[in-house]
Amino acid sequence: MSKIRTSIVDIARAAGVSKSTVSLVLQGSPLVNEKTREKVSALINDLGYVYNRGAANLRQSKSKIVGIVVNDLTNSFFAELAVGVDMVVQSAGYVQFLAHSGESVDRQRQVIASMRENGIAGLILSPARGTEASDVKPLADSGIPVVVVVRNLPGAKVSTLLSDNYAGAKSAVRHLVKLGHRRIAFMGGFADTAVSSDRVRGYRDALTEAGIPLNQNFIIHSAPSRAGGVTAVERMTAFTERPTAALCFNDAVAFGVCDGLRANNIEPGKGFAVIGFDDVIEAKTAVPALTTVSVDPQGMGQRAAQLLMKQINAGQVDQETLVTSVRLVVRQSCGAPVKQPEELA
Amino acid sequence: MSKIRTSIVDIARAAGVSKSTVSLVLQGSPLVNEKTREKVSALINDLGYVYNRGAANLRQSKSKIVGIVVNDLTNSFFAELAVGVDMVVQSAGYVQFLAHSGESVDRQRQVIASMRENGIAGLILSPARGTEASDVKPLADSGIPVVVVVRNLPGAKVSTLLSDNYAGAKSAVRHLVKLGHRRIAFMGGFADTAVSSDRVRGYRDALTEAGIPLNQNFIIHSAPSRAGGVTAVERMTAFTERPTAALCFNDAVAFGVCDGLRANNIEPGKGFAVIGFDDVIEAKTAVPALTTVSVDPQGMGQRAAQLLMKQINAGQVDQETLVTSVRLVVRQSCGAPVKQPEELA
């Protein structure tokens, strides 16, 4: 109707009390008399009043907004991460700025600046490749807690939530070895990320442990996407001695690898064992169901958000770093003979 | 460093000018002398000043924030939609609140309320099932433009951006008929949504047009997800006379249908033709590549955002509704004999 926003003083006037009283009602203070509380509450409804959080923030300089920036929303891992964050953030009465950096540090810088101007209370960041500690320094310096997820950011005064990439990769390769594979590839992911190098390290160490010599050709880097999986297989087909199994950088790559294998008339899980990483939601329902290292992105999002909330409420920035453990979920894509009990549901 | 935020008056003091001048510099006004502009700009950098958009909004009551709520971020269609929105919103210097309703109207109501309190300039809404016009009425009434996407919301004073579901479904079924199929199913999606009923209507009309009698059993509703596709196939296997092709509610369902078929030793694209809807990013790289009705979710997000921006800038809420056209992209999953020229890349 009216173009003009109704404010706290409008209700005050209508109710014949002072704006302070209305404010008290709004915050559910026990100081105010039951009768006046009712009268005011009624008016609040009738006049279609909407609380102006911006004005409140201005006064108390603490907002109910958290920022989250991911590098690729299109990747279900990050989408689920965001959903996990949203769940806890939303039920704490906060609202989230979500932005997408598309792996661009510039863009990331921009959105972080923008979020800062808008007064976020905290930030969850999955840093784009090439992010420097200095990109988040101003945040941390002004007392805004930051939780970095997925990749780490050495030297920055932030909390970090990583998955145990090394151990996960190691256990996956061990499993393949146990199934009798000797020619095992690592497919997908860029060489220059910490996540990738951790996983490759786990892969290497597991091979060494099993007494299998490392074949450098078998480490096939490519984009960490479904398309990247396809190209990795294409490159593999040129080898004279082909691998019989692959640990993939992530589930997206693993799906792409399955696609690529089929295009070469190899049935994933039969002629070739495939293991993914992340356990995104489709891993369970795909055919063949994907054996993968479960990272539970949604849970990770939740934990990150809880960590952040803790710091926001405590009003201090911590620097703890959590490594969440990870477990191999054996399904069909690695040629597992039987279903695991957990998968019966 | 310091716990206290530096404000416009701090720089003013440091520069020996008034806060008004600093404000002018901030907005790039031509009114200020080049020399003072430089001095002030330098100080702004040195003192680590950060603009307080909240305070500015308070004064001019127009923010640089748009809200977007989708029902399922986990679904790549919506994730891509959000990315499309983010692109234009971000380059217009805005920032987006993104929330996830999980198809819950209550949750949706909450987040909309929360966004309103935080002073969004506009809202893009993909309504949860069961959303009423009254859920957005307060927004529209207070002059905040709303663009509803994907599903429509009759009776609400909003703009709407839909894809031509009817025509898309019709052309998909026509294609199947042309390939010689007579027993064509429609799989996935809930019966009670407008999107679903439009697509089913297109499916029906195309059958009628081809003189094929409608078999009610062949309309198999299920969740609009990958898992829903699997269950649809399971239900289908019970039929004595099975379909030979299916138009699916969306791509997620179509992938699930492919999974389900494989689990029954039917090769999608060979023994059974599958067509999806949406053309999500994986449709192209999947094996078999998915024939699908292309909706271009990212483009749709961009268009929605542009529509919204236009209204925000004009300062008025319009009520136009756009139906974006849609086209069938023929790939392998329907048993197409040849590649289309456009797919050669």
Place this chain on the structure above:
DNA sequence: TGACATATTTGGAACGTTCCAATTAACTGT
């Protein structure tokens, strides 16, 4: 140089809240 135009700068009020100190109202018990 004086008068006028133009370029630059500037105080304050306003936006909608919260919070504090202070006031007023409503009860006690004697």
Place this chain on the structure above:
DNA sequence: ACAGTTAATTGGAACGTTCCAAATATGTCA
């Protein structure tokens, strides 16, 4: 009925900006 509590209420300053009207500086022309 009075001091002493306790319960409710309240004005005003403050938060960091924008915007307006007004002031001041600078320049121009005769």
